[in-house]
Every structure is written in C-alpha cells, then in structure tokens.
Amino acid sequence: MKTKIILAIAALGVVLLSPGCATRSMNTVEAAQPEGIPNMIADKRIITDPSLSRKVYVVGVNESVTEAGYKKIQVELYNRTRSMKAFTYRVEWFDHEGMIISSPLDNRTPTQIEGGQKRNIAVLATSPKAVDFRFTFLESLKR
Amino acid sequence: MIKSILTIALTGTCAVFFMTGCSAPKTQYVDSDSSRLIANVDEINIQDFARAADEMVQSIIEECISTGALKGTNGEKPILAISRIVNNTSTQFDTDLLVKRIRTELLRTGKVLTTTTLNLDTSEDPLALEAMQMEEAIQQTRLVHNYTLSGKIIEVTTRTSNLRQSTYEFQLTLSDRRGLNVWEEVKNITKQGKRPTVGF
Numbered sequence: 001m002k003t004k005i006i007l008a009i010a011a012l013g014v015v016l017l018s019p020g021c022a023t024r025s026m027n028t029v030e031a032a033q034p035e036g037i038p039n040m041i042a043d044k045r046i047i048t049d050p051s052l053s054r055k056v057y058v059v060g061v062n063e064s065v066t067e068a069g070y071k072k073i074q075v076e077l078y079n080r081t082r083s084m085k086a087f088t089y090r091v092e093w094f095d096h097e098g099m100i101i102s103s104p105l106d107n108r109t110p111t112q113i114e115g116g117q118k119r120n121i122a123v124l125a126t127s128p129k130a131v132d133f134r135f136t137f138l139e140s141l142k143r
Numbered sequence: 144m145i146k147s148i149l150t151i152a153l154t155g156t157c158a159v160f161f162m163t164g165c166s167a168p169k170t171q172y173v174d175s176d177s178s179r180l181i182a183n184v185d186e187i188n189i190q191d192f193a194r195a196a197d198e199m200v201q202s203i204i205e206e207c208i209s210t211g212a213l214k215g216t217n218g219e220k221p222i223l224a225i226s227r228i229v230n231n232t233s234t235q236f237d238t239d240l241l242v243k244r245i246r247t248e249l250l251r252t253g254k255v256l257t258t259t260t261l262n263l264d265t266s267e268d269p270l271a272l273e274a275m276q277m278e279e280a281i282q283q284t285r286l287v288h289n290y291t292l293s294g295k296i297i298e299v300t301t302r303t304s305n306l307r308q309s310t311y312e313f314q315l316t317l318s319d320r321r322g323l324n325v326w327e328e329v330k331n332i333t334k335q336g337k338r339p340t341v342g343f
Contacts, residue, residue: 104196
C-alpha cells in the first residue's frame with residue numbers, strides 16, 4: 001500500500017515537473033544534394049566536459065583559403081539533445097613555427113545552440129601568417 | 144590527555160583553515176578574453192567591443208583586403224582615415240575602444256596604412272601632424288587618405304516585468320574619396336538579464 005502511494009506521488013511529481021523542464025527542438029530542411037563541397041579536414045579532439053560535447057557536438061571542420069592567403073575555418077556543430085545550450089567559443093591561431101598569433105581582438109564569443117539545431121561557426125584568420133588553429137568550447141556560466 | 148591533544152589539534156587545524164580563508168585575495172586579475180569578465184545589460188562591456196571589432200575586421204579582410212578591392216594612390220598602399228563614429232547609446236564611452244582595435248588589426252595585415260594625422264577633429268599625434276605639414280611644404284605635395292571609416296553605435300532596449308534586453312548595433316562604413324561606400328557592415332550584440340552578472 002505504502003509503495004503504491006510513493007509510486008503515485010512520484011508519477012504526479014513527474015507530470016508536474018515536466019512542463020517546467022519543457023524542451024523544444026529545431027526542425028531543419030536543406031538541399032538533399034548540396035552543390036558546395038566542403039574541404040573537410042581531420043581534427044583532434046580533447047573532451048574534458050562530456051555533457052557539453054553532447055550538446056555542442058562537433059560534426060566536422062572544413063577550411064578554405066582566401067585569394068590573399070587568409071585561412072578560414074568552419075566548424076559544424078550539432079546539438080544532439082532537445083534543450084538549448086549556451087556556450088562560448090574562442091579560436092587561437094598559430095603560425096608556421098607553432099607560435100600563437102596574439103591579437104587585440106582576442107575574445108571568447110558567447111553564443112547558443114537550440115535543441116536539435118545544426119549550426120556552423122565560420123572564422124577568418126586576421127593574419128595571413130595563420131596556418132593552424134585551435135577551437136575551444138566552454139559552457140556558459142550559470143546566472 | 145589524548146582528548147586534550149585531539150582538541151588542540153582540531154582547533155589548530157580549524158584555525159589554519161580559517162586563516163587561509165581570510166587571507167584569500169579580494170581582488171584578482173582576469174584575462175581580458177576570459178569568460179569570467181563582468182557582463183551587464185545596461186552597457187557595452189569591454190568584451191563586447193572586442194567581439195564587435197573582431198567581426199568587423201573579419202568582414203573587412205574577407206570583402207576588401209583579401210580581394211584587393213582597396214587601392215592606394217599610384218600603386219601605393221591605401222591610406223585609411225578614421226571619420227566620425229557616433230555613440231547613440233545611453234552610456235558614455237570612448238569610441239576608440241572599438242576603432243583602435245579595428246585600426247590596429249587592419250594595420251597588422253600590412254595591406255593598409257592608417258594615420259594619426261588625418262583625423263576629423265584634432266590630430267591624434269600633434270608632433271606627427273607638424274612633421275607632415277613640414278614635409279608637405281618641402282615636397283609641395285599633399286598627403287590624402289584614400290578611404291574613411293565612419294559609423295554609429297545604436298542601443299535598443301526592451302524590458303518586461305522581470306527581464307531586460309539591450310541590443311547594441313554596430314554600424315560601420317568604409318567610403319572612398321568619391322563618397323561611395325566600398326564596404327558596410329552591421330553587427331548586433333544582444334544581452335538579456337536582471338542584474339549585473341559575472342561571465343557570459
């Protein structure tokens with residue numbers, strides 16, 4: 001009898017709480033045969049926050065180089081959950097000798113990704129010396 | 144006896160813990176690109192200027208510098224002068240927080256020359272202006288800019304009973320000597336919140 005009451009209360013709790021945790025997920029449509037062919041590159045990932053990597057999952061990285069030799073990279077992200085995630089990202093650029101290229105524009109950009117959303121973040125190097133990059137993602141601080 | 148020793152040891156440990164807590168610094172340095180910087184809704188924070196400048200520079204490089212669209216006089220590098228940047232927000236700040244970042248990064252590309260003498264109001268460097276004027280008198284030539292950068296920063300604020308939202312729109316234009324716009328860009332930074340918070 002006691003178990004039934006506990007189960008009933010638990011079920012009621014789930015029902016009451018679920019609207020509060022309401023999630024929304026994005027529907028997407030795109031060309032089945034895209035004309036653009038991205039130049040995908042092999043990447044190396046270091047995951048220290050598995051929860052974030054599930055919500056901000058890196059599908060792949062592609063790159064291009066402008067006429068004047070500026071490297072541009074694009075990271076395709078996919079939120080594999082049904083809830084929105086706020087995060088920040090930053091790109092660091094390195095020259096031929098592996099030295100970091102500092103800039104007064106260095107900043108950690110805040111952004112967000114909706115549940116089920118696919119989004120691309122494209123960044124252009126502001127120096128033609130930039131040959132390598134490092135993308136970092138960090139969960140936004142809770143307010 | 145043992146009880147007394149234990150009590151003293153515990154008291155000592157507690158004192159050490161408390162003292163360590165008390166000696167924690169009240170002020171700490173934070174990297175200017177950290178995610179722990181203070182952000183608030185009612186004003187443009189330093190990280191917002193960096194972000195807006197970064198996106199503007201990327202756009203100028205991609206559309207103008209990388210394509211070779213900016214031309215100088217007689218095959219020389221184009222000279223970029225800073226015109227009026229209007230602050231149409233409710234807070235007062237020095238627009239150099241945005242412009243200096245853009246100018247520095249454009250100069251670093253090596254494809255554009257910037258100037259401290261050809262400014263709208265007063266010369267940024269009076270000594271350089273004096274030298275330029277002397278040089279112009281000797282050589283009977285006049286240094287002219289090829290492009291000017293102008294813009295505006297606008298604030299749009301909305302609020303509900305418990306939430307405030309501010310959008311800061313950065314509008315920049317690059318004009319040539321004929322007054323034609325060779326590049327234009329608009330970037331928005333929108334923030335929501337209830338009170339000043341740490342981080343974004």
